[in-house]
Amino acid sequence: xxxxxxxxxxxxxxxxxxxxxxxxxxxxxxxxxxxxxxxxxxxxxxxxxxxxxxxxxxxxxxxxxxxxxxxxxxxxxxxxxxxxxxxxxxxxxxxxxxxxxxxxxxxxxxxxxxxxxxxxxxxxxxxxxxxxxxxxxxxxxxxxxxxxxxxxxxxxxxxxxxxxxxxxxxxxxxxx
Numbered sequence: 032x033x034x035x036x037x038x039x040x041x042x043x044x045x046x047x048x049x050x051x052x053x054x055x056x057x058x059x060x061x062x063x064x065x066x067x068x069x070x071x072x073x074x075x076x077x078x079x080x081x082x083x084x085x086x087x088x089x090x091x092x093x094x095x096x097x098x099x100x101x102x103x104x105x106x107x108x109x110x111x112x113x114x115x116x117x118x119x120x121x122x123x124x125x126x127x128x129x130x131x132x133x134x135x136x137x138x139x140x141x142x143x144x145x146x147x148x149x150x151x152x153x154x155x156x157x158x159x160x161x162x163x164x165x166x167x168x169x170x171x172x173x174x175x176x177x178x179x180x181x182x183x184x185x186x187x188x189x190x191x192x193x194x195x196x197x198x199x200x201x202x203x204x205x206x207x
Contacts, residue, residue, distance in 0.1 A: 035051045049088050049089055050085060050088070050089075050090075050091065051086040051087070051088060051198050052087050052088070052089050052090075052091040052094055053084075053086055054080075054084055054086070054087060054094070054119055054130055054195075055080045055082075055084050055119065057091060057094050057095045057098055057117060058078070058080065058098055058102075058117055058132070060095055061098040061102050061169070062076075062078075062102060062117075064095075064099050064143070065099070065102065065103060065106065067201055071106075073112035073113075074106065074109060074112060074113055074114075074115055075112060075113070075114045075115070076114075076116075076117075076135065077116040077117070078114070078116075078117050078118075078129065079096070079116070079117070079118040079119070079120075079122055080118070080119045080120075081119060081120040081121055084119055084120070084121065084130065085121050085128060085130050085198065086197065087130055087175065087193070087195045087196035087198055088196070088198040089175045089176075090174075091165065093171045093174070093175075094171065094195075095133065096167070096171065097167070097168045097171040097172060097193070097199070098134070098143060098170055098193075100164035100165070100167060100168050101134040101164075101168055101191050102115070102117065102134060103164065104164050105113060105134050105135070105138070105189075105191075106136070107126070107146060108136050108138035108139065108188075108189070109136050109137060109138040110138065113138055113188070114135075114137045114138040115134075115135070115136050115137075116133070116134075116135040116136075117132070117133070117134050117135075118131075118132070118133045118135075119132045119150060121197065122194060124194070125139040127197075128196070128197035128199075129193050129194050129195060129196055129197055130194070130195050130196075130197050131189070131192065131193070132192070132193045132194075132195075133190050133192050133193075134190065134191045134193075135188065135189070135190040135191075136188050136189060136190075137187065137188040138188050138189070139185070139186060139187075139188070140183050140184050140185040140186055140187055140188055140189045141181070141183050141189055142185065143183070143185055146181065146183055149165050149181070149182075150165055150169040150179075151166065151167075152166040152167050156167050168191075168193075172193055172195070173197075175195055175196075176195075177191050177193060177194055177195035177196065178193070178194045179191060179192065179194075180192040180194075192202035
């Protein structure tokens with residue numbers, strides 16, 4: 032939990048230095064950070080990114096860390112085989128523009144009684160399958176004024192859905 036708080040403190044100190052982040056690049060970089068090798072041989076990776084994909088305002092390094100954690104957790108959950116899908120597309124909610132990213136894996140899903148605790152740092156520390164990754168993802172997403180949801184199907188897999196506000200393009204700002 033101490034590390035998570037340090038991440039938030041770091042991010043808060045940089046809030047004025049936020050920049051436009053290209054989620055397509057961030058997602059591709061997150062994949063490239065994963066170790067390669069034989070563990071991917073029987074994992075089918077499906078990437079579906081809308082073109083164009085709106086940018087988001089944020090700390091690109093923190094967003095890259097969040098998506099790396101989600102993708103790495105998904106890969107780990109499938110063990111030796113399965114389908115890892117990452118989709119990113121524009122979304123609209125309450126008249127605002129958002130970007131929705133779905134990270135889906137065909138592993139075993141999350142045990143239902145654990146579902147309400149997966150973003151809790153003390154719970155994650157007790158479960159070696161979770162580690163600090165999911166609590167960190169949650170903190171990073173909420174720092175960026177986003178939301179994270181879990182669509183869990185025990186025995187079939189899980190989808191993590193991250194929704195982040197799209198940045199307002201300069202041409203749109205002038206119209207307000």
